[in-house]
Amino acid sequence: MTEALIDSRMAGPDMCVTGALIDRNAAATPDKVYAVFPDGSEWTYAELRQRVRQTAVGLERLGVKQGDHVVCWLPNGQDALRVWFAINYLGAVYVPINTSYRGGILAHVVANSDARLIVAHADLAPRLADIDRAALTSIVVLGGTLESCADLQVHPAAALSPADGEPTPPPRTVMPWDTQSIIYTSGTTGPSKGVLSSYLHAYTTGAAYSSLPGEDGKPLITSDDRYLLSLPMFHVGGTLPAHIMLAMGGSISIVDSFNTKTFWKTIRDTRVTFAILLGVMAQFLAKQDPVPEEVDNPLRTVMLVPFDFDPTAFRARFGVQTMTLFNMTEISCPLLAPVHATPLHSPGPPRAGNPRHRRSQPALCRRTGADGWRDRRRFLQPGTAARPEARCTDGHDHGRGRRRPDRDISGILPQQYYGPAAGRQRNSQRPALPQRPRRGPHERGRGRKQVHRIVSRLSQ
Numbered sequence: 001m002t003e004a005l006i007d008s009r010m011a012g013p014d015m016c017v018t019g020a021l022i023d024r025n026a027a028a029t030p031d032k033v034y035a036v037f038p039d040g041s042e043w044t045y046a047e048l049r050q051r052v053r054q055t056a057v058g059l060e061r062l063g064v065k066q067g068d069h070v071v072c073w074l075p076n077g078q079d080a081l082r083v084w085f086a087i088n089y090l091g092a093v094y095v096p097i098n099t100s101y102r103g104g105i106l107a108h109v110v111a112n113s114d115a116r117l118i119v120a121h122a123d124l125a126p127r128l129a130d131i132d133r134a135a136l137t138s139i140v141v142l143g144g145t146l147e148s149c150a151d152l153q154v155h156p157a158a159a160l161s162p163a164d165g166e167p168t169p170p171p172r173t174v175m176p177w178d179t180q181s182i183i184y185t186s187g188t189t190g191p192s193k194g195v196l197s198s199y200l201h202a203y204t205t206g207a208a209y210s211s212l213p214g215e216d217g218k219p220l221i222t223s224d225d226r227y228l229l230s231l232p233m234f235h236v237g238g239t240l241p242a243h244i245m246l247a248m249g250g251s252i253s254i255v256d257s258f259n260t261k262t263f264w265k266t267i268r269d270t271r272v273t274f275a276i277l278l279g280v281m282a283q284f285l286a287k288q289d290p291v292p293e294e295v296d297n298p299l300r301t302v303m304l305v306p307f308d309f310d311p312t313a314f315r316a317r318f319g320v321q322t323m324t325l326f327n328m329t330e331i332s333c334p335l336l337a338p339v340h341a342t343p344l345h346s347p348g349p350p351r352a353g354n355p356r357h358r359r360s361q362p363a364l365c366r367r368t369g370a371d372g373w374r375d376r377r378r379f380l381q382p383g384t385a386a387r388p389e390a391r392c393t394d395g396h397d398h399g400r401g402r403r404r405p406d407r408d409i410s411g412i413l414p415q416q417y418y419g420p421a422a423g424r425q426r427n428s429q430r431p432a433l434p435q436r437p438r439r440g441p442h443e444r445g446r447g448r449k450q451v452h453r454i455v456s457r458l459s460q
Contacts, residue, residue, distance in 0.1 A: 010176065016203035017174045018088035021246045022049050029249060036226075036253050036270045037078060048085070055086035056167035058160035062117060062138060066091030066170040069182065071113050071136075072234075073097050073120040076256050079142045080233050081242065083119050083160070084181075091170030094181040095194075096234035099124060107131035108191050109184055118152075119160070125149050176200035180243075183236055183329050195329045197236075205236075206244025208325075208333040208351055209303070215321050215339060220301050221274055223249040228267065228275040230258045236329050237276055260284045264293035276303045286314050294318055307337070310344060324348060 013020045022045075025034070030046035043051065064070055070087045072094060074080040080096075087094045095113045097106075099121075106127060110118075111134035118136055120128070122144025128136070129150040138153045139146075146154055180199045184192040210221035221227065227245050229252045231237035245252050253270035258281055266272070277285070282304055285294075299320055304311060307324035315322055326335035326347030337348025 011200055011203050011207070013173065013175060013199075016176050016199045016247055017178075018085055018180065018199065018243070018246070019091070019170075019174060022052055022085060022089065025049075025246070025249050032249070033251050034246070035078075035081060035251065038255055038266070041078075043078075048082075051082045052085040052089050053167050054162060055082045055160045056089045057162050057165040058140075059083075059086055059092070059117075060090060060167055061162065061165075062140070062155065062159060064090055064092050064117060066172065066174075068092045068117075069095050069113050069115040071095045071097060071110065071115045071118040071120075073099065073101075073118060073124050074142065074233075075099055075121060076229065076233050076238065076254055078254075079121075081254065083142075084233070084239075084242075086160075088174075088180060089167060091172070091174045091178070093179050096181070096239075097184060098234050099232065102127045103131065105187065105192065107134075109194070110134050110136060112194055113182065122146050128152065174199070176203070181239065183239065184234070185329050197329070201332055202240065202243045203247055204332040205327060206240055206247065209323065209336055210244060210248065212323065212336070212338060214301060220323065220339070221245075221248065221250065225273040225300075226251045226253055226271055226298075228252075228270075228272045229254045230266075231276065231278065232257070236327070237278060241276070260288060264291055264297060267299050268293045268297040271298050273298050273300045274303075275299060275301075276305065278305055282311070282314060283309060286317070290317075301339075306345075307347060308345060315340075325351075 014024055025045040026049035031044050033042045034045050034048050035043045070092055072083050084094045095115055097109050114135055116135055117138045119140045122141050125141055125146050139149050140155045140159050142157045176199050179196045180202055181197045182194040183197055184194050212220045214220050227241040229238055229241040233239055241252050253272050255266055302320045302322050304322050304324050311322045321339050323339045324337050324347055325333050327333045335347040336351035
């Protein structure tokens with residue numbers, strides 16, 4: 001398996017794999033700032049690499065190796081960023097979980113993650129004593145101290161800041177289709193599902209809209225831009241900015257959370273040029289009394305998701321261009337709207353590369369040979385934390401790059417990740433799930449229902 005076998009139309013490891021991106025940018029632009037934080041501190045690409053490698057050494061000494069799942073239970077900030085990247089640097093899988101979890105839902109994701117190690121904030125760790133800790137055996141406590149945590153072996157923050165040592169390269173080259181993270185869904189239709197997100201999936205989602213032309217004809221995001229990361233890093237809206245700007249050689253501004261009162265000051269002080277506003281965030285800002293920072297700042301583009309109010313006045317007041325799209329944790333942005341070019345409440349048409357976008361070249365990603373791998377639906381996830389039978393119609397296991405000729409499912413039905421091998425084997429014996437029925441374009445209900453309708457058509 002070599003990089004030469006990868007179709008040139010698919011992003012290679014040097015374009016989307018976390019460890020390769022960190023090494024590439026540190027070598028090419030060591031003094032360029034990658035991340036800025038609320039306290040005014042900054043990490044250049046060289047410093048990012050040094051911190052990530054140091055943290056990776058600590059994780060490796062705790063037994064983390066390629067393919068392992070490591071739970072990360074931390075608020076946005078420097079620790080969350082370096083731990084995530086260090087996990088990937090070793091070829092392991094980043095498993096962030098919601099910082100408000102406790103009780104039954106916490107027990108569910110811990111058991112589901114199949115992780116032996118958890119890196120948690122000191123304020124959150126005590127909640128683990130009240131649940132079944134499943135396969136967990138160790139915990140690294142950051143942001144404070146903790147003498148004990150039930151039956152877990154407790155390691156202090158110093159464990160992830162060793163004074164010396166170099167991380168061992170993964171025994172196998174980390175490839176674009178390898179799993180980068182397991183992101184848990186919100187759980188609105190049942191227990192949160194863990195979505196296996198590959199490096200290619202994460203890259204494709206960001207690349208889908210970053211290259212769109214703005215009002216000035218330039219791409220919406222370039223290496224000169226700075227992306228605001230204000231959504232939680234256990235959510236795809238938080239992981240996406242960090243990954244796509246790493247891939248593009250740009251920068252991010254990380255804040256704890258969205259704050260209406262300090263939003264414009266953050267934008268100005270950290271020189272943000274691109275931001276995502278979910279739900280009513282934009283309307284909160286529009287209802288605020290004017291402040292000087294709202295016009296004296298470099299913000300150029302705002303992504304509004306969902307597109308549920310007329311942004312004309314918003315654009316005029318704040319001097320920004322707006323765009324929207326439709327995305328889910330399980331998919332890579334199938335619907336994408338150009339700047340200012342979509343009707344209200346519409347996420348836009350199928351994007352270029354989508355098989356339903358008939359005027360575009362199909363997004364074929366193929367390696368030929370007996371063990372050939374391909375992803376004919378690149379806008380869908382290259383891998384999903386699903387029951388093994390929930391795969392694409394071409395019979396491939398896109399999450400792991402292996403041929404699965406015994407699988408033949410129409411479309412992809414997002415399902416639950418079962419974690420332990422016994423659970424995966426048990427569910428692989430179940431019959432294929434039936435397709436959901438098609439839904440008319442004017443039926444009530446959006447979100448997941450709309451995506452199932454789109455996906456069901458793609459397989460035809």
